[in-house]
Amino acid sequence: GAVVSQHPSRVICKSGTSVKIECRSLDFQATTMFWYRQFPKQSLMLMATSNEGSKATYEQGVEKDKFLINHASLTLSTLTVTSAHPEDSSFYICSAKDPSNQPQHFGDGTRLSIL
Amino acid sequence: AQTVTQSQPEMSVQEAETVTLSCTYDTSESDYYLFWYKQPPSRQMILVIRQEAYKQQNATENRFSVNFQKAAKSFSLKISDSQLGDAAMYFCAYRRNEKLTFGTGTRLTIIP
Numbered sequence: 001g002a003v004v005s006q007h008p009s010r011v012i013c014k015s016g017t018s019v020k021i022e023c024r025s026l027d028f029q030a031t032t033m034f035w036y037r038q039f040p041k042q043s044l045m046l047m048a049t050s051n052e053g054s055k056a057t058y059e060q061g062v063e064k065d066k067f068l069i070n071h072a073s074l075t076l077s078t079l080t081v082t083s084a085h086p087e088d089s090s091f092y093i094c095s096a097k098d099p100s101n102q103p104q105h106f107g108d109g110t111r112l113s114i115l
Numbered sequence: 116a117q118t119v120t121q122s123q124p125e126m127s128v129q130e131a132e133t134v135t136l137s138c139t140y141d142t143s144e145s146d147y148y149l150f151w152y153k154q155p156p157s158r159q160m161i162l163v164i165r166q167e168a169y170k171q172q173n174a175t176e177n178r179f180s181v182n183f184q185k186a187a188k189s190f191s192l193k194i195s196d197s198q199l200g201d202a203a204m205y206f207c208a209y210r211r212n213e214k215l216t217f218g219t220g221t222r223l224t225i226i227p
Contacts, residue, residue, distance in 0.1 A: 032213060034213075034214075034215070038158075042219070042220075043206060043217040043218060043219045043220055044160075044206070044215075044217045045217075046214060046215065046216075049213075049214070091158060093158075093160065095160075095215075097213055103148075103150060103162050103165055103210075104213075104215065106159065106160035108157070108158070108159050109158045109159070109160075111158075
């Protein structure tokens, strides 16, 4: 079946560092991908919708300059957390829209820890 | 804005028994999808079952079935013959125009 690969699975870095997370659709072309954030013991919150070849659409309250999204190809979207601070520590999950109208396929997530 | 409510933060069930997880949602739309996702400790999101709002028949996937009450905006998940591997967080989700809105989740514990 369709698979979405997310990398890295775990990141630990110092405050002020920028961190890039990749989301790849492995066997289908994804014109649309989604980025979610999940705090401990909480639900997934949609951060932004990533559209191939165009600007991402951010949800209300999400800083677009803080969370840079690039969807340069039909199989890759990246989320860059710029100048990360401890409050950015969280679990980030991507998903990709399957063009066959199947449910979104999720990556395995990235646990980001900012020291 | 759509909201999804899961009123049971935690549930437990004896192995081999049946458990029902509740979910209600709020929408003014008539065309949408509903999902149940399972998130084990590995944090991977696993699709359990989905329901198209235009279908009156309740979806079923092996031991998992839903009770979809469109007028009441209710979408409960029934797990039959519970197994130890069913232990996880369960999220109800609403989808309209590709955007997913998740409930707060129910942590299901299976008692051996």
